[in-house]
């Protein structure tokens with residue numbers, strides 16, 4: 513998904529969880545690059561070397577070395593991966609609960625802590641003057657306070673959808689009859705986009721998620737006005 | 740935190756019985772608890788409201804209205 517032009521790789525992170533994931537991605541890329549270069553070089557050398565050893569039957573030392581070194585490489589990937597994994601679903605005390613319900617083909621949001629805030633979020637057509645990011649803009653966007661801990665409960669009402677906002681590092685399936693919880697903490701105010709991430713039918717590509725993070729005072733104002 | 744934060748309404752806190760990503764039980768057990776509580780202690784018993792606030796906080800509105808209809812028709816699949 514490309515909400516800004518000529519972007520490559522991961523989007524800029526806007527939450528602590530995405531910070532962790534970006535770090536893990538970059539770190540793993542370094543390891544993978546080193547391995548690919550080393551293995552590639554060795555393969556090239558083997559193929560291009562004219563010397564052969566007809567009498568070589570075993571070589572215990574090199575066997576041990578190329579078994580033990582990969583063990584440590586894998587451990588150095590596994591440990592940061594586990595750390596990120598456990599930090600991602602670290603339960604904290606939420607200050608706000610929001611429900612996101614996937615429908616064919618739109619999302620609807622409920623803020624039941626405030627009386628009666630409930631709305632549908634449809635994609636804006638490309639022809640709409642408010643549509644800046646193609647296929648990502650919605651008529652009603654999800655408003656959340658920045659710098660506060662938010663619990664998002666995700667469910668579906670017909671088929672499985674998936675609620676995802678890449679720059680915030682959240683993605684969870686919206687399964688009918690089940691409530692999936694993700695924790696959201698937005699590091700800065702801004703507009704963040706996401707898309708349904710589970711094939712859900714004909715208009716799967718046209719049910720985007722648009723999330724606006726605003727300072728708490730503005731959020732309260734908006735919520736009181738809307739409820 | 741900021742003073743604006745204190746203006747937020749109450750929301751269901753973390754419950755150690757439901758530490759997982761799957762919060763389905765957290766929602767419907769609170770719904771059942773509320774109605775059992777009311778049946779046991781009467782409609783006006785104030786502490787029951789805790790369960791009500793919890794389930795309104797957590798359950799999708801569609802589920803709650805479906806369960807309310809089922810209770811009214813006597814087809815709710817759990818004994819209250």
Ligand SMILES: [Cu+2]
Nearest residue numbers: 673708712716
């Ligand atoms: Cu979908």
